[in-house]
Amino acid sequence: MEQEQQQITITNDFPSDDHDYLSGFGNTFESESIPGSLPRRQNSPLLCPYGLYAEQISGTSFTSPHKLNQRSWLYRIKPSVTHEPFQARFPRHDKLVSEFDKSNSYTTPTQLRWKPKPVDTVEESAPIDFVEGLYTVCGAGSSFLRHGFAIHMYTANKSMDDRAFCNADGDFLIVPQKGRLWIATECGKLQVSPGEIVVIPQGFRFAVDLPDGPSRGYVSEIFGTHFQLPDLGPIGANGLAAPRDFLVPKAWFEDGSRPGYTVVQKYGGELFVAKQDFSPFNVVAWHGNYVPYKYDLNKFCPYNTVLFDHSDPSINTVLTAPTDKPGVALLDFVIFPPRWLVAEHTFRPPYYHRNCMSEFMGLIYGGYEAKADGFLPGGASLHSCMTPHGPDTKTYEATIESGHDAGPSKITNTLAFMFESCLIPRISLCALKSPLMDNDYYQCWTGLKSHFSGEGADSKGNGV
Numbered sequence: 001m002e003q004e005q006q007q008i009t010i011t012n013d014f015p016s017d018d019h020d021y022l023s024g025f026g027n028t029f030e031s032e033s034i035p036g037s038l039p040r041r042q043n044s045p046l047l048c049p050y051g052l053y054a055e056q057i058s059g060t061s062f063t064s065p066h067k068l069n070q071r072s073w074l075y076r077i078k079p080s081v082t083h084e085p086f087q088a089r090f091p092r093h094d095k096l097v098s099e100f101d102k103s104n105s106y107t108t109p110t111q112l113r114w115k116p117k118p119v120d121t122v123e124e125s126a127p128i129d130f131v132e133g134l135y136t137v138c139g140a141g142s143s144f145l146r147h148g149f150a151i152h153m154y155t156a157n158k159s160m161d162d163r164a165f166c167n168a169d170g171d172f173l174i175v176p177q178k179g180r181l182w183i184a185t186e187c188g189k190l191q192v193s194p195g196e197i198v199v200i201p202q203g204f205r206f207a208v209d210l211p212d213g214p215s216r217g218y219v220s221e222i223f224g225t226h227f228q229l230p231d232l233g234p235i236g237a238n239g240l241a242a243p244r245d246f247l248v249p250k251a252w253f254e255d256g257s258r259p260g261y262t263v264v265q266k267y268g269g270e271l272f273v274a275k276q277d278f279s280p281f282n283v284v285a286w287h288g289n290y291v292p293y294k295y296d297l298n299k300f301c302p303y304n305t306v307l308f309d310h311s312d313p314s315i316n317t318v319l320t321a322p323t324d325k326p327g328v329a330l331l332d333f334v335i336f337p338p339r340w341l342v343a344e345h346t347f348r349p350p351y352y353h354r355n356c357m358s359e360f361m362g363l364i365y366g367g368y369e370a371k372a373d374g375f376l377p378g379g380a381s382l383h384s385c386m387t388p389h390g391p392d393t394k395t396y397e398a399t400i401e402s403g404h405d406a407g408p409s410k411i412t413n414t415l416a417f418m419f420e421s422c423l424i425p426r427i428s429l430c431a432l433k434s435p436l437m438d439n440d441y442y443q444c445w446t447g448l449k450s451h452f453s454g455e456g457a458d459s460k461g462n463g464v
Helices: 393-405
Strands: 021-023 029-032 053-058 071-076 112-114 134-142 147-156 163-167 171-178 181-185 188-192 196-200 205-209 215-223 246-249 261-267 270-276 283-288 293-296 317-322 329-336 339-341 358-366 380-383 409-411 414-421 426-428
Touching: 134 215, 134 380, 147 329, 147 414, 171 358, 181 196, 188 196, 188 246, 215 329, 215 414
Parallel strands: 163 261
Antiparallel strands: 021 246, 029 283, 053 071, 071 283, 112 380, 134 147, 134 426, 147 215, 163 205, 171 196, 171 215, 181 188, 181 205, 196 293, 246 293, 261 270, 317 329, 329 414, 339 409, 358 380, 358 414
């Protein structure tokens, strides 16, 4: 049956508030930019409304358990298969790693810290978009073997014009630190500001515009699994990241001829390019549960101890990518937001620690409660498996000096986060040799002195 003719208006505006999105986590959504463009009662009719093509994108195997199965149906003006053959990108992007081994990365148990990479000093004669500005810091495992993770950072000063990026290796969790991102995806548009995160699932094509000019941020990538909300256990049914606060784009599309449009695909850590004559953002309607989404970290409901001792950081997990072993994450995304500290007779900053997990930290704004100096917004640190870490000397001494009479206090103007993994990361060469490496990081602890009084022990250290 022919569709009724109607005036179609395409807007280039990016959504500005929560009402411009669909809400929920793990829901089955549906959205259409033209009324009647979404087929009813079946996924792949002989003739789709408005002459659209039906195309499925699968984020899990067909036979994955129903509760884990993720897929969406896209109804598009032209199918995504309509492109020229992929060619290896030249020159190579030699700062991206997805296969972590001795040939391209290194191991060290030393505590590492990097200073922020400047973005305001980049000359206009050296335009760098999101793809060009992406570089790997560390990771473990293999995208080919579908198990592992990578942590990247990015600096960019140019929007992605006439090209889109597709990551065939895994899911991206992007944490902008400076500058908003306007992200066009096959499901619609997302505006992501510092203090928010966005997840782009494996296989989705997207393009990043920079409305505020130079931009900087962090990216975690996971192979072979997807992020989910953590189990709340004894916390109960409410708290941490509420499912309704996750936002999904509404259908939006581009039509018309775009000669020379380029799709850049990351595949096995290598970049490939293919040309086509149309925008990949030509999806008029879609439905499913495999979708990009964003989340405002200011809506997170943190938990903390209310009497004594310091809670483990896992209490503030936003998203987790599980392994087959219960309670062990391939990657956790944890935040340290503004919150009250009220514990009595307690060392309130994070405790000194050696961890079987590895911890990569970043800072979006403000300061971090365990580091009085040196850890700056846009910077990063890495404390690998069983590497000791904890508050620096200034933080420890100031906390001890406050004594037992410290009343309730609120940590404000801060937003730090952590990517934590059960795998031991290897460090990329560009990160290890970076001029931004803080080679004096270890000195933040060298001032820690002994406060041992010797009471309760004999001269040989034996208990009495």
